[in-house]
Amino acid sequence: MARVYKQRVRRYWLPVLIGVLFLLFVFAYMKPWPYMLYGAGSAEPVHPRVETGHKLEEKGALLFTTVSTYSNPNIFSIIYARINPRMEVKSQEAATGGATNLKAYRNLLAWMRDSSEANALLAAYAAMKKPIDVKEQGVIVYALLPDSKARENGLQEGDIITKADDKTITTAKVLSEYLSSKKPGEKVTVSGTRGEEKFTATVPLIAMAPSNRTGIGFQNETVLKVTPPDPVKFDFADTGGPSAGLMMTLEIVAQLTGEDLTRGYRVAGTGTIDASGTVGQIGGINYKLMAADREKADYFLVPYDKKNPSNWNQAETTVKDLKLKPKLVKVSTLQEAVDFLKKLEPKA
Template sequence: MNKTRKNKHLKKIYIAIIGVLIILVFIPTPYYLNQPGSIEPLAEKVTVEDGHKTEKGSLNLTTIYSIKASNPYIWLYGLVAPHTEVMKEEEVRGDLTDEEYNALLLHMMDSSKQSAIISSFHEANKKVDFDYNGIFVSGVLPNSKAKSIISVGDIIHQVDGKSFNEAEQLIAYLKGKKAGEKVKVQYTHNKKTKTASVETIVVKKSTGQVGIGIAPEDNMSIQPSLDVNINSANIGGPSAGLMFSLEIYNQIIEGDLTKGYKVAGTGTMDAKGNVGQIGGIRHKIVAAHKAGVDIFFYPEDINKEDTNEKEIKDEVKKEGYDIKIVPVRTLREAIDYLNALPKK
């Protein structure tokens, strides 16, 4: 009898444990896991009108595999899995709503493709016209007086009746203001034109720089002399800009920029051909190593806060990777490096 009662008691304990384990599957966590992603040939994603795809090697973009830790089991896996970075949700998307975050990702990709087309066409001496369409708001500081007025994804058209083509022009104008002054902002929100009075604040304590507490970015539309189709499905963010640019350029010019090498890389690209810093570069060099990449381009550290060069050199040295890593500041530097290579 005692044994029977004991067995029943143990059975209840097992059922309770199983119940808890099942419940845990449905409890979300505030974390994301980032891991090395894939290496994807760009000739399959980029097509230039009258361009060629006869390269002996390949130009490839690198990706990061990012997943939401939708339950504690995935989070625990992230703590022990190799080459896995566990990040808090606010580190990934800040305090953005789903609508704002999606608008930001869409703009970043569109801007990346536009800048890649402009910069590569300029290097290939091909005509490309472009127009500025206001200033895209990619972020709003927590202490900004515009926090409850302007949202990520809005387009600023005028400040104090003045129109600005480039983000730098807006920043320069606001620098001349004193903190506490109010400026009249005309902007578009959800396709509706609005006007608001916004108080300026100090946005950089180290320099005393004044602004309205937003992260402004150029917003353009382009008309290239050759049609360019870039299939960016399932690719987020601006970090493929450099490699998009190289692939477009390679399809336009005569010859083969790859020389038979498997080339990959990462880095943002602006319309002037400058390469910028990206996040998660350690994951990308791991992915490149696993895919047998010969040459990997990455953004050179230029400013004090830049870390891409330090991180990638540390990762290569730590893991002992046999891969040629090449820092670049501009698209031109990457082109010149490949042009100087002997054929493989």
């Protein structure tokens, strides 16, 4: 009997080994890990994604750039990203800034995109000295502070608060004044929207340093609804974050003034925009440059801050190390970007 068993083992050991290895491969392929992978995204024309009711033929293109992200990768994707010099691996906690969960992080990114569209309208119409209607509609939970008790009581990043108890909340100031009338340890019931859903959370209040003011304990911004006099529509639902703000604004200005700011060139860029037209720095500029180079951009508009030129420094290093072709252009404001484009000699 023992002899027969040994013969069977010798005969079938290879198929058994192959079967075990196959199962291990399937397990490794299917198992997600709490990491996020980064790489070059896209560099697409803004023109088809912004409608203003004013037709404009562009001989070139204004390109908004993105970073490709991949959450919960398997081990093979992680290994590939580790050895690829044009990719990066971050823990999910680092990538999301410690957000409660991925859904909360994505809700926050969606609001950032919507906010960048609102600010693009405000900046564009301010630059053209045209009136625009603005309404305050609530308060976004941007980031929860370490001492806050909100997270364990149901509040998340990306939540938009429109009510505190029975009081309607339209601005961060209104919310702050209402909470300041209470004492630390008391509770407040806040409600509003969480992505496409409604939420309600009852959270204990804390004394916030250094002012000792009573509050929930989160960084916030007022949510704005901006309605322009022109029928402006955006189509950026497949993106997230605020970094297309500058390029959106340039496209709005071009369409509403009827001036082709491209001058026949492919001009890529990135950067947040605020209502005053100030261009803010962003993350992942190296990956956006890779995308712009792949799409044969002639120029790349880089957010520039004299006090902290991190975007500019990284852009210069990336272009040099990877031998990328787009010419870098410093921009600190919308007006600087417009002035640069207007001074370009039309491309033959």
